[in-house]
Amino acid sequence: MALVIKEECVLCTVCESECPNGAISRGDDAYMIDSTLCTECAGFYDQPQCAAVCPVDCISTPADAKPQDGIYQKFLRLVS
Template sequence: MSLIITDECINCDVCEPECPNEAISQGEEIYEIDKDKCTECVGHYDEPQCQQVCPVDCIPFNENNRETREQLIFKYEKLTGDTFVE
């Protein structure tokens, strides 16, 4: 997973419906991102949509778990069954 939601999250509900992979869900206290479903929107959009709509900028890249573009493309193809096209 390359994105995380920090504890600055205000549970505003705008990120969850924007995720094309349904990787965002309500956790015990704040929203969480499923690392196995997050592709940073690779294959769907040019930029992570959750970051674009977050009003408090609480969805940074997880520097402790960065994925390469190739890894994200592979994950996209596995999740969707589609072939990635640039």
């Protein structure tokens, strides 16, 4: 699973440099997370860094997210 950025994003830029996977980039109206790169920070930190720094709390796990056992395997694929 990957986190998502909601429309409340105020384009403050803070989250982009926090991502260890380079998964965050600026869109037209909000920053975006590339779901193929986001590991929820597994392998680097014990909590999602982008969500931790967002001043308006607009980064979260999708409401329909299911627990995913393979997130660490995703991290290993990305770094291999």
